[in-house]
Amino acid sequence: MKELKLGLLGLGTVGGGVLTLLARNGEAIARRAGRPVRVVAAAVRDVSKPRPGAEGVHLSEDIDAVIDHPDVDVVLELMGGTDAARDAVERALRAGKPVVTANKALIALHGQALFDLASEAGTTLSYEAAVAGGIPLIKALREGLAANRVHSIAGIINGTCNYILTEMSQTGAAFEDVLAEAQRLGYAEADPTFDVGGIDAAHKLTILASIAFGIPLSFDKVTTDGIGSVTAEDLAYARELGYRIKPLAIARRQEQGVELRVHPTLVPEKDLLANVNGVLNAVVVRADAASPTGYFGPGAGAEATASAVLADVVDLARRSTGTDMPALGQATDASDALAPLAIDEAVCAHYLRLRVADTPGVLKSISGVLAEHAISIEAIVQKELQTPGGTTTVIILTQPVPERVAVAACEQMAALPAISDSIHRIRVEHFDD
Amino acid sequence: MKELKLGLLGLGTVGGGVLTLLARNGEAIARRAGRPVRVVAAAVRDVSKPRPGAEGVHLSEDIDAVIDHPDVDVVLELMGGTDAARDAVERALRAGKPVVTANKALIALHGQALFDLASEAGTTLSYEAAVAGGIPLIKALREGLAANRVHSIAGIINGTCNYILTEMSQTGAAFEDVLAEAQRLGYAEADPTFDVGGIDAAHKLTILASIAFGIPLSFDKVTTDGIGSVTAEDLAYARELGYRIKPLAIARRQEQGVELRVHPTLVPEKDLLANVNGVLNAVVVRADAASPTGYFGPGAGAEATASAVLADVVDLARRSTGTDMPALGQATDASDALAPLAIDEAVCAHYLRLRVADTPGVLKSISGVLAEHAISIEAIVQKELQTPGGTTTVIILTQPVPERVAVAACEQMAALPAISDSIHRIRVEHFDD
Structure with a gap:
């Protein structure tokens, strides 16, 4: 072709x-x-x-x-x-x-x-x-939600502002100090006005609102407040009241028209937007059919x-x-051929719950088995709580190992005389962003 | 047409x-x-x-x-x-x-x-x-991330399992009891095997992995563990260790192939997936270019x-x-015409920070102004901490009101003799899902 x-x-x-x-x-x-x-x-x-x-x-x-x-x-x-x-x-x-x-x-x-x-x-x-x-947000809004009537869009669409408010909230530092640090790290421009003044977010909100509500591009109608007026004191009070302060861009349908505004905003701490930190962007769309849907990811970067x-x-x-995407499972080129792996080869950490006899040396024999299989221990908890028959519960979190190693170690531990009952194992994932 | x-x-x-x-x-x-x-x-x-x-x-x-x-x-x-x-x-x-x-x-x-x-x-x-x-996830993966090499997909793609583990975690109830409640509420089928056994999630993971990695549809290669073995005890221990247990479907690229697995999983409590509760679905895609990107929303419903x-x-x-979507801002039909609204008409709650003279009756005069403007108070905090000149800080959270009402009330309060300094106002949003 x-x-x-x-x-x-x-x-x-x-x-x-x-x-x-x-x-x-x-x-x-x-x-x-x-x-x-x-x-x-x-x-x-x-x-x-x-x-x-x-x-x-x-x-x-x-x-x-x-x-x-x-x-x-x-x-x-x-x-x-x-x-x-x-x-x-x-x-x-x-x-x-x-x-x-x-x-x-x-x-x-x-x-x-x-x-x-x-x-x-x-x-x-x-x-x-x-x-x-990098978030395919325009596509989601234009095409993915094409059958919906959108009620509102609310999002963190400026990474610089989110980084600054996150740092201020977590360290208690003042706006000017965090801004200077962000400039040093390359998260903020030498002239930060476009970002911290909310203009960049207002440009983006203008585009999102036009797609979602079919209104003309209306940059000059967006109320735009920067984050420079937020103090460390405000962040602390907000936290005390169960809120976080996030730099939000909001477009919301009312009967007579659409609200368009960019400003620092108190958001309840349980809300997903309250938990999007650092330079990440995130947008939540509320609509009449599929709702809410949310999208997060990197808002910038080469x-x-x-x-x-x-x-x-x-x-x-x-x-x-005029072609469709390749069908599912269409063979990749040879250089990139992949096969489904057996679970034996899957690598993850493990949570182990053991019921052990409450006798001296039992932890030593358990850790001996783990060491023999080269499994490092991330955490170990022995509960005081006695269960019938003089047994106690031990919880172990391991470092990541291949499944077959974890299985073999569990089988060997289960055979120890001090272990009553089978070993209960749940996989653990640490996603490293 | x-x-x-x-x-x-x-x-x-x-x-x-x-x-x-x-x-x-x-x-x-x-x-x-x-x-x-x-x-x-x-x-x-x-x-x-x-x-x-x-x-x-x-x-x-x-x-x-x-x-x-x-x-x-x-x-x-x-x-x-x-x-x-x-x-x-x-x-x-x-x-x-x-x-x-x-x-x-x-x-x-x-x-x-x-x-x-x-x-x-x-x-x-x-x-x-x-x-x-309702999440446009297939589109995001097939089209939105078309320029990426995907490393992993991890998600909560069965709402029934997520509801059950969320309830067990929050109430301490046993699996069987929460399942019965979910069946009563219509969140679980009369025969729940497909959902709680992980088969439904394995079907979906099969599809996602085929798109992301170009591998054949490999349902029979997916390791599938249900959530029935998770106990209230496990959920409590996980929480103690800083984790949540979520029903995850995971496809991850290794050098030799792709891991495909569905199982209950410990996830660090700060992870976004750990905070997706109830029947919501959420998927996080890690890739070489735009990464991570995440997608959440309703996984089911008419x-x-x-x-x-x-x-x-x-x-x-x-x-x-062969046509493109309508261009931005293309006029909607008359029945749905919307205009950008002036900020005066925007409705939200407000956080007010006031510095007031530490004298009797000052709270009464402040609440008098708010009452006059029909603004209800959600919370009020008066800090003990004295600042120079015998003033103290008062924080007020209001119920939602139109912006012009909040502005008018603030102007009237600022004119009170007991109020030194200007009133600091930040908007508050409660998204009601």
Whole structure:
């Protein structure tokens, strides 16, 4: 099948991520897209700068030359800003080339004109990466919930703000100090106004509300309060009252219209949004049929954003060939062939509950068996509580081991004279994010 | 644009949900699908039974008659079971009609042959509703994460098991008692084996793993432990050690293959999956680019499942016309026109932090102002801590009121002689699920 050829406007963080993912996962992407996908040209500020990974990509300092390049089927606008980006997107759409963008400000401020232009030119403008980075949220809202009437959207869609409020809440530090630390760690820009002032979240909310409620893009109608006024004192009082303060963007249907607001918000501590910390994004959608549904994940980052950009590209590729995704279980290419594993080879930690005779040396013999199988102990609890017959309960948490090792050790322990009853085993998972 | 006409096999819970949603949200669905969608025929067990909402639908007790009905463009298999359902789906696919199904057992056990048949016949078999009900999880995994190499999937994909373990954990009750209660409430079937034995979750995991790893549908390779062996004692010990026990389905890539397992699992209490309670489903996907991403929502229910079925139908409608979704902000039909609201009209609760003179009667004058504006108080905290000048801090949580009411009350309070400093106000949201 004919290659789909991409022209990149900008080869910074996200553009680099697109090259990385195509290099690493190109075969799987081609299988899902129904055709190979390749970057053929990229517009950059300085062609003389060495760019590892961009070998074979035609580099140019002329944006128009990339857009007009006869080989370029799809234009990826990854330059940011709204002026030059708008000109470039308009030029590409007029040429009938589909555009994929990660630029939330461009869509929030100029989307209406650009979508009209795309429609006139018989092409499309895609923007999955513009909101919530690597979370396929736009797709969920546009397509997954297509049969629903949405009541509200509430989410944490600015990672910088969530990081700052999380740190302030957990350490008691002041806003200015945490902001400085976030800048040092690269979680906040040198000029943080867009993030901490709520403008970035307002751009994203503008886009989400337009999809969910069919209203025009209304950035200037969003009430936008930054997080700078939240004090360590407020975070402590909120906690005392059973709340957390989270940076929320909210769009809610009322009878007469839609509330649009971005502001720090007290949320009950049991609420899932109250438990989304650090730079993670999360959005909860309430609707009339499937409700609530929630989506969380990384809101930024080179590969997370490139993942969303390439999801749009794969959709375009399939739409252009009219093909469906590969069917379930369709064989992967040989280099990536995987088989279901027997449970013996599964690796996880284990919780063991044993009933043991309450005699000296019993713990020693149990730990001896575990040591013999090279199983490390994460925690061990012996309950005082005596059960009939002079037995007591011992709980052991192990480090991760292959299932067959855990099974063999349990069998050996069960044969110890001090162990009455069978050993009760439950698997333990630590997901390392 | 030409109507897309649906033939339903089965008009029970999910079929009824499809009729309800099309009746309620038909205009929005047509806008998103690019053409009107209508149920024209349905196969039922007893045509004489009264079926409100099915007026105008051709009812028949003959499944084949519905499949072969010349008006039926798309067949929705909503009968359940695997024998008759398989025959029906095969017949529809052979006739070249696209099929949408909510039947996880059918896909997990016979999917391979059915997808091959669909492919030969040049048509498609869609199954968004087969896993995690109303959560658009299949779409996220197939399309949203198309550029990713998936490392693992871990999720709560059986609401009955999650309800039972949540209740056991929170009340200390025994498995049998909570199961009986779940049966009484309709959260568990009369014969609960499929759910509590992990078979239902194994069907779903089979489907998810095939999409994520490109492996064949391998239901017989899934290690499946039910939740019946978990005791109240285990739940208490787990909690003591900082864990919760959740009913997880896990598929994880290793170098040699894929682990496939369904079992009760200890999860650290801070983990998001540990905090998904009751009948909610939730799935976390770890991958190389966008990671982790998580998805939660209702795993069952008439309208939630119908929402997923109709999302597949909307995708089919758009694929058949080759059209994109409506652009952002595209005007809704007049009956549903919404405008962005001014913040004055937004309704929420408020957190107020006031610095007040530590004199008798000050709380009375504050509550007097709130009463005057008909603002109810949810909580009030006066801190002992004295600040310079004999002032003290008062925190008030209000009940929800329109923003303009809160603003007016704050202005009036700020003018009280006892109030030094401005009033600090943060909005509070209680999401009522």
